[in-house]
Amino acid sequence: MAKHYRLDPPDVDFERIARFFEGRKEKDVRRELTAVKTAADEVNKEMLARARNILLNALNDMRTKQIKDCLPTDLVDELMVKLYEAKQKRFLISEACHEHYR
Structure with a gap:
């Protein structure tokens, strides 16, 4: 997700994660990782919604200015309609962590 939003990705210590789950049942690990993925999906969904609203507001401001300038x-x-009607893109979270525990 960090790469998708052009943010500096955090340093992830997969060995530390493996130690955290050490000794736990596979179903418990999967449940924990699913909860993390669900939370990340929600954050992504909220970020996309906010970005979409920012774009719609900017386009509306541009439209208002063009009306004032008789343009x-x-x-x-057309851009506003396309953006408004566009399906929300779903950004998939990598399942690298899941693969590590299989």
């Missing part, structure tokens, strides 16, 4: 708004209108 056509066709292109901005």
